Amino acid sequence: MCAGCGAPVAVRAILRALEPEDQVVCGAATGCLEVSTFLYPFTAWKDSFIHSAFENVGATISGAEAAYAAWNRKGKTTGNYKFIAFGGDGGTYDIGIQSLSGAMERGHDMVYVCYDNEAYMNTGIQRSSSTPKYADTTTSPQGTAVPGKQQYKKDLTQVMAAHNIPYVAQTTLTQNFKDIHEKSEKAIYKKGPAFLNVLAPCPRGWRYDTPDLMLICKLAMDTCIWPIFEVEDGVWKLNYKPKKKLPVEDYLKRQGRFKHLFNKENEHLIEELQRDVDKKWDDLLRRCGEA
Amino acid sequence: MAIRERLSGNEAMAVAMRQINPDVVAAFPITPSTEIPQYFSQFVSNGEVDTEFVAVESEHSAMSACIGAAAAGARAMTATSANGLALMWEMLYIAASSRLPITMSCVNRALSGPINIHNDHSDSMGARDSGWIQLYSENNQEAYDNLLQALRIGEHEDVMLPVMVCQDGFITSHAVENIELLEDDKVKGFVGEYEPDHYMMNPKEPIGVGPLDLPAYYFEHKRQQAEAIKRSKKVIMDVAKEYEKLTGRSYGYFEEYKLNDAEIAIVIINSTAGTAKTVVDKLRDNGIKAGLLKIRVFRPFPAEEITAALKNVKAIAVMDKAESFSAVGGPLFTEIKAALYGVADGINIINYIYGLGGRDVRSDDIELVYNALLEIQKTGKTGETYRYVGVRE
Ligand SMILES: Cc1ncc(C[n+]2csc(CCOP(=O)(O)OP(=O)(O)O)c2C)c(N)n1
Numbered sequence: 001m002c003a004g005c006g007a008p009v010a011v012r013a014i015l016r017a018l019e020p021e022d023q024v025v026c027g028a029a030t031g032c033l034e035v036s037t038f039l040y041p042f043t044a045w046k047d048s049f050i051h052s053a054f055e056n057v058g059a060t061i062s063g064a065e066a067a068y069a070a071w072n073r074k075g076k077t078t079g080n081y082k083f084i085a086f087g088g089d090g091g092t093y094d095i096g097i098q099s100l101s102g103a104m105e106r107g108h109d110m111v112y113v114c115y116d117n118e119a120y121m122n123t124g125i126q127r128s129s130s131t132p133k134y135a136d137t138t139t140s141p142q143g144t145a146v147p148g149k150q151q152y153k154k155d156l157t158q159v160m161a162a163h164n165i166p167y168v169a170q171t172t173l174t175q176n177f178k179d180i181h182e183k184s185e186k187a188i189y190k191k192g193p194a195f196l197n198v199l200a201p202c203p204r205g206w207r208y209d210t211p212d213l214m215l216i217c218k219l220a221m222d223t224c225i226w227p228i229f230e231v232e233d234g235v236w237k238l239n240y241k242p243k244k245k246l247p248v249e250d251y252l253k254r255q256g257r258f259k260h261l262f263n264k265e266n267e268h269l270i271e272e273l274q275r276d277v278d279k280k281w282d283d284l285l286r287r288c289g290e291a
Numbered sequence: 292m293a294i295r296e297r298l299s300g301n302e303a304m305a306v307a308m309r310q311i312n313p314d315v316v317a318a319f320p321i322t323p324s325t326e327i328p329q330y331f332s333q334f335v336s337n338g339e340v341d342t343e344f345v346a347v348e349s350e351h352s353a354m355s356a357c358i359g360a361a362a363a364g365a366r367a368m369t370a371t372s373a374n375g376l377a378l379m380w381e382m383l384y385i386a387a388s389s390r391l392p393i394t395m396s397c398v399n400r401a402l403s404g405p406i407n408i409h410n411d412h413s414d415s416m417g418a419r420d421s422g423w424i425q426l427y428s429e430n431n432q433e434a435y436d437n438l439l440q441a442l443r444i445g446e447h448e449d450v451m452l453p454v455m456v457c458q459d460g461f462i463t464s465h466a467v468e469n470i471e472l473l474e475d476d477k478v479k480g481f482v483g484e485y486e487p488d489h490y491m492m493n494p495k496e497p498i499g500v501g502p503l504d505l506p507a508y509y510f511e512h513k514r515q516q517a518e519a520i521k522r523s524k525k526v527i528m529d530v531a532k533e534y535e536k537l538t539g540r541s542y543g544y545f546e547e548y549k550l551n552d553a554e555i556a557i558v559i560i561n562s563t564a565g566t567a568k569t570v571v572d573k574l575r576d577n578g579i580k581a582g583l584l585k586i587r588v589f590r591p592f593p594a595e596e597i598t599a600a601l602k603n604v605k606a607i608a609v610m611d612k613a614e615s616f617s618a619v620g621g622p623l624f625t626e627i628k629a630a631l632y633g634v635a636d637g638i639n640i641i642n643y644i645y646g647l648g649g650r651d652v653r654s655d656d657i658e659l660v661y662n663a664l665l666e667i668q669k670t671g672k673t674g675e676t677y678r679y680v681g682v683r684e
Pocket of ligand 1: 032054055120123128
């Protein structure tokens with residue numbers, strides 16, 4: 001994968017939470033992660049792995065988990081198996097949302113991980129419903145009449161929380177991976193379906209300096225653009241509250257996809273984004289009993 | 292002793308699935324196959340099977356879940372019709388290319404649009420190039436027998452391909468008929484356990500399924516897949532022989548009905564063969580040498596064997612219960628014509644599209660076809676080859 005990409009870092013961090021004696025079947029939706037980790041005749045995966053299509057990793061892994069359940073009933077299993085599905089935001093927020101929703105609703109004992117890089121990167125940085133407002137992508141290009149994507153990012157983590165599954169969490173790659181590690185452990189070992197939404201920056205799509213990967217993640221947290229929280233058995237908990245909430249500019253200005261917002265005539269757009277972040281953050285604080 | 296029962300085609304499929312006791316069944320309701328997952332989930336709720344029944348949210352997910360389950364090492368089954376099969380389309384190809392022997396009951400229904408719930412073969416004919424083995428069934432008994440054999444064919448190490456067993460929606464799926472079932476233990480013995488060489492839930496040998504496969508290898512993989520379906524031809528016959536020993540019921544690539552000395556014949560698929568056989572009998576009573584060839588195996592297409600069976604016939608009508616919109620005829624017609632070409636030339640061959648969207652096909656309609664063949668035999672003139680029967684022009 002590209003230098004400075006968040007996706008493989010996220011995958012490694014999550015799989016590190018697996019107990020060494022346990023087995024895992026991983027799956028991935030079509031996307032950057034899949035095509036660059038499993039190119040015949042090579043594989044980067046040490047555990048069993050399946051890719052079948054773009055929109056169905058939720059269903060595919062749910063089928064593998066169902067096989068495990070049947071084998072347990074028949075006394076055929078060898079090993080303690082866990083099931084983890086990975087999908088990009090395109091494969092999760094958009095084309096795969098039905099398959100994801102179905103798998104979570106049915107209660108399979110599996111984890112679904114969205115590595116959210118906020119666009120369809122594999123096909124060349126097209127907008128998704130996860131792309132933030134005003135970001136410049138190849139299908140929401142900023143032009144003389146339209147300053148990038150016109151819609152706000154879909155709040156998928158809330159959508160998944162509304163499924164009332166045992167565990168839903170949002171995280172990213174910071175704090176020495178403590179947060180993502182703990183959340184992965186819970187997601188993997190808590191019985192039933194779990195959903196992890198991991199902000200995973202993309203240097204090509206977001207246009208930041210590749211060594212800035214971790215900094216971008218940190219700024220997403222500290223500007224409260226990407227709050228770090230979990231919903232465990234229906235209880236909302238904020239896992240990170242910045243000591244000093246930074247202005248959204250600090251996050252936006254490091255990324256080429258927002259460059260046009262810093263033109264004089266677009267200042268009000270940044271103000272609009274700030275108002276939106278403030279409102280959503282306040283809402284979240286209230287939900288988590290922090291306000 | 293075999294068990295004598297009275298079951299509908301859908302019940303027969305569900306009962307076969309209960310006897311098979313697969314690891315995973317993932318299915319989504321669609322008329323006329325809905326009853327199969329309904330009956331089966333009752334077996335699950337009554338503890339009569341060990342199966343994990345996955346009540347998915349779509350047919351796309353049904354096939355995806357079957358793929359995940361089969362790749363994990365499980366025996367996986369599903370059932371669908373029409374739009375459900377169409378929604379699976381992407382995954383049908385992936386199941387076949389991943390060499391996963393999933394088994395499906397396809398209860399044939401006209402594919403939208405316009406939406407219509409009744410029988411024709413446009414759904415499974417649309418999936419004919421997906422890499423699935425396709426077995427067709429005239430009645431409940433054949434559907435049952437085909438489903439039991441399907442597992443053995445698909446799971447054979449020389450094959451490793453998915454199999455769909457097709458029968459006519461409503462006409463056989465909902466019609467209660469006499470049927471002979473095998474005892475549960477005999478089914479168990481016949482289908483055995485599914486033991487793939489490589490599967491994901493093998494801690495000793497984790498595997499990867501579904502890689503990105505670029506020009507350096509993709510072609511070889513497709514070539515291997517083509518070889519596998521060629522090899523399935525032998526396996527289909529071997530399994531049929533073994534099944535015959537068990538049941539006394541014999542199966543081949545197709546059934547020949549009074550074809551031996553026939554001068555005129557029709558080629559047909561599924562339940563209308565029953566109607567056509569009564570017409571053949573009637574014509575025979577009048578001294579007309581009529582015959583019939585009923586396709587059981589459409590994929591792989593038994594071209595050589597069909598040609599050998601038809602080579603002495605003077606005039607043939609191929610009956611298609613599906614359009615292909617090629618503007619030259621239905622899918623079965625083009626296959627049969629291609630099979631005969633250069634091997635059994637000079638036979639007059641015509642095509643009839645019939646029964647689309649569940650339009651009734653009566654013995655009169657079939658007689659009309661045989662009469663047209665008699666006329667062709669007499670005049671030696673084929674005339675228009677792309678014809679319709681039972682439609683208002
Ligand atoms: C049904 C279908 N539609 C479109 C595609 C083409 N396609 C492959 S990957 C992809 C985008 C993936 O985006 P995302 O899920 O965000 O993952 P990323 O590549 O960003 O990691 C698209 C559009 C496909 N493979 N299948």
